[in-house]
Amino acid sequence: MRINSFLNRNKKTVREKDDSNNIQLVESLDKNLRNLRTLLDEPDDLVIRTFTIRGSEHKCATVYIEGLVDGAYVRNHIIENLQLKIVREQIPDNKQKLLDILNQEILSTSTIKEGYTLDDVSNEILSGSTVLYLDGLDKVLIISTQGWDKRDIQEPITESLIRGPRDGFVEDLRTNIVLMRRYIQDQNLRFKTYQIGRRSKKNLVVTYIADVIHPDILKEINRRLESIDTDDAPESGFVEQWIEDDYLSPFPQLMNTERPDKASSALLQGKAVIMLDGSPFVLIAPTTLGSSMQSPEDYYERWTIGTLLRILRYIAAFIAIFLPSLYIALVSFHPGMIPTNLTFSIAASRQGVPFTPLIEALLMAVTMELLREAGARLPKTIGQTIGIVGGLVIGDAAVQAGIVSPIMVIVVALNAIASFALPAYSLAIAFRIILFGFIFLSGMFGLYGIIIGYIMVNIHIVNLKSIGVPYSTPFAPTFFKDWEDLIFRKPIPLLTKRPQYMETKDKQSTDKENR
Known part of the structure; x- marks a missing residue:
C-alpha cells in the first residue's frame, strides 16, 4: 500500500512573493x-x-x-x-x-x-x-548578531512525566534546533527553513531524517507549507490549521508537543517535525489516532507498565465519550438492562429531581466545562483550588437543592477525570466535543442513537487523513505488524522495525546482526 495513494491533493496554491520593496541598492x-x-x-x-x-x-x-x-x-x-x-x-x-x-x-x-x-x-x-x-x-x-532575551529551557508544563527528560522546547527557534541536534546526532538530520507571514516574516523549520522519511510525505508537507498566505503566524496552531486536511473535523490532524524526546522519537519513525520561531509547541506530521494515545513514558517504564497505561487510556477514552450518554440511554429508554437493585437505587436518588436525565447531563457537563476553563485561566495558585473545590461545592449544592441526582454527579465527575487521563490535550478536547453529540443522540434515541453516533464517528475517522496518511492507521488500513506497539507494547529489544504504515526508507530501527 503506497503512501502517495493517500495524499490529499487539495487546491491550495503556492503563495506569490510580494516584490513591492524589492528595490536594488545603489552605490550611494x-x-x-x-x-x-x-x-x-x-x-x-x-x-x-x-x-x-x-x-x-x-x-x-x-x-x-x-x-x-x-x-x-x-x-x-x-x-x-x-x-x-x-x-x-x-x-x-x-x-x-x-x-x-x-x-x-x-x-x-x-x-x-x-x-x-x-x-x-x-x-x-x-x-x-x-x-x-x-x-x-x-x-x-x-x-x-541576534541577541534578544529568551526563556531558559524548562520542564514542559502541559506534558509532565514522572520518569523522563525534564527539558522542553522554548520560544527561540535556534535553541529548539540545538535541542533536536542533541537528541539525534545523525548526519542525515535535516533542517529546511521557510519564511511565513507576509508582514511578520517568521522563520519556520521542517526537521526530518533524510534516509528515513518517505519522500512523498516530505514533498506534501513542503507543498502545503509553501501554500501558507497570511500576514502573521504568531503560534504553530496557525500553521496546523492551514496545512491540515479537514478543518471541519474536531480531531487534531497534527500532533503538537513541547517535549524534544517525543519529537525525536517521531523523527525516528519517519515523521517530520515543524518548528516555528516564537512558539514552544512543535508539530509532528503525520499523526494517527493510535499515536495520539501514546506517551513517551510508555517507553521509559518496563513493557508491562507501558501496556497497562495504554489500556487504561483507552478505557478512559471510552468513559470520556460514552459514560454520560450510556447513563441517559439506560435510565430513560432501557431500564430493564440495569440490575434490579441498581435500578431501585437510581430511582430513589432521582426522586424529586425536576429534570430529565438529558437536561441533568447537559447542566452538569456545561458546568464542568465552565469550571475547567475557569481553572485554566485563573492564576496557578488558585486555579486548581477553584476547579476542585468549585466542583465539589456546586455538585453538593445541586444535589441538596434537588436539581440533579447524586448518581449524575458521579457520572459527570468520572467523565471529567477520564478526559484528563488522555496524553494529548487536543484529542481530549475533541472527545469533549463529541460527548455532547452523544448526549443528545442518547436522549432522543437511547442506545440506538449511541450506535448511530458511534458508526458516524468511525466513518469520519476512517475517511480522515493527516498529510495524506489515513488517521485510523494501523487499525484501518490494517498493518498487523504495527499492532506490536499500538495498544500493547512489546519489550524494547523486540521492537526492531519502524512503523510499517510510514513506509520508511530505512525500515530497521535496530541492527539484528549486532544483537
Missing part, C-alpha cells in the same frame, strides 16, 4: 540609508553608526535594531575590528576588494552573507542581524 551610502529610514519610518530603536574605516577615507555604516542584537558582540567583533584592527596595507582602492577583505580577514563573526536589495536589508535587520554598508557599493554585508 546616504541614499541607501535614506531609503531604509523611509521604509521603516525612522523608528527610535533603529541604530545607524556611520564612521570611516581606519587609515582610509572609505565611509561605512552599521545598522541594526536595538534590543534585537547583542550590542557587545556588534562593538567587539564588527565596529572595533574596523576601527582598530585594520592596517593601511590591507586597504585597497577598489571597493569590491575592500569588501572581500572585510568579509574574509577583518570581521571575526561566524555567519556573514551579502544582500543586494532593500527588502534583503530590512528583513534581516528586523530579524536581529546587523548590516554593514560601504559607500560606493550597491551591496551590503549581513552579519548574524
Whole structure:
C-alpha cells in the first residue's frame, strides 16, 4: 500500500512573493540609508553608526535594531575590528576588494552573507542581524548578531512525566534546533527553513531524517507549507490549521508537543517535525489516532507498565465519550438492562429531581466545562483550588437543592477525570466535543442513537487523513505488524522495525546482526 495513494491533493496554491520593496541598492551610502529610514519610518530603536574605516577615507555604516542584537558582540567583533584592527596595507582602492577583505580577514563573526536589495536589508535587520554598508557599493554585508532575551529551557508544563527528560522546547527557534541536534546526532538530520507571514516574516523549520522519511510525505508537507498566505503566524496552531486536511473535523490532524524526546522519537519513525520561531509547541506530521494515545513514558517504564497505561487510556477514552450518554440511554429508554437493585437505587436518588436525565447531563457537563476553563485561566495558585473545590461545592449544592441526582454527579465527575487521563490535550478536547453529540443522540434515541453516533464517528475517522496518511492507521488500513506497539507494547529489544504504515526508507530501527 503506497503512501502517495493517500495524499490529499487539495487546491491550495503556492503563495506569490510580494516584490513591492524589492528595490536594488545603489552605490550611494546616504541614499541607501535614506531609503531604509523611509521604509521603516525612522523608528527610535533603529541604530545607524556611520564612521570611516581606519587609515582610509572609505565611509561605512552599521545598522541594526536595538534590543534585537547583542550590542557587545556588534562593538567587539564588527565596529572595533574596523576601527582598530585594520592596517593601511590591507586597504585597497577598489571597493569590491575592500569588501572581500572585510568579509574574509577583518570581521571575526561566524555567519556573514551579502544582500543586494532593500527588502534583503530590512528583513534581516528586523530579524536581529546587523548590516554593514560601504559607500560606493550597491551591496551590503549581513552579519548574524541576534541577541534578544529568551526563556531558559524548562520542564514542559502541559506534558509532565514522572520518569523522563525534564527539558522542553522554548520560544527561540535556534535553541529548539540545538535541542533536536542533541537528541539525534545523525548526519542525515535535516533542517529546511521557510519564511511565513507576509508582514511578520517568521522563520519556520521542517526537521526530518533524510534516509528515513518517505519522500512523498516530505514533498506534501513542503507543498502545503509553501501554500501558507497570511500576514502573521504568531503560534504553530496557525500553521496546523492551514496545512491540515479537514478543518471541519474536531480531531487534531497534527500532533503538537513541547517535549524534544517525543519529537525525536517521531523523527525516528519517519515523521517530520515543524518548528516555528516564537512558539514552544512543535508539530509532528503525520499523526494517527493510535499515536495520539501514546506517551513517551510508555517507553521509559518496563513493557508491562507501558501496556497497562495504554489500556487504561483507552478505557478512559471510552468513559470520556460514552459514560454520560450510556447513563441517559439506560435510565430513560432501557431500564430493564440495569440490575434490579441498581435500578431501585437510581430511582430513589432521582426522586424529586425536576429534570430529565438529558437536561441533568447537559447542566452538569456545561458546568464542568465552565469550571475547567475557569481553572485554566485563573492564576496557578488558585486555579486548581477553584476547579476542585468549585466542583465539589456546586455538585453538593445541586444535589441538596434537588436539581440533579447524586448518581449524575458521579457520572459527570468520572467523565471529567477520564478526559484528563488522555496524553494529548487536543484529542481530549475533541472527545469533549463529541460527548455532547452523544448526549443528545442518547436522549432522543437511547442506545440506538449511541450506535448511530458511534458508526458516524468511525466513518469520519476512517475517511480522515493527516498529510495524506489515513488517521485510523494501523487499525484501518490494517498493518498487523504495527499492532506490536499500538495498544500493547512489546519489550524494547523486540521492537526492531519502524512503523510499517510510514513506509520508511530505512525500515530497521535496530541492527539484528549486532544483537
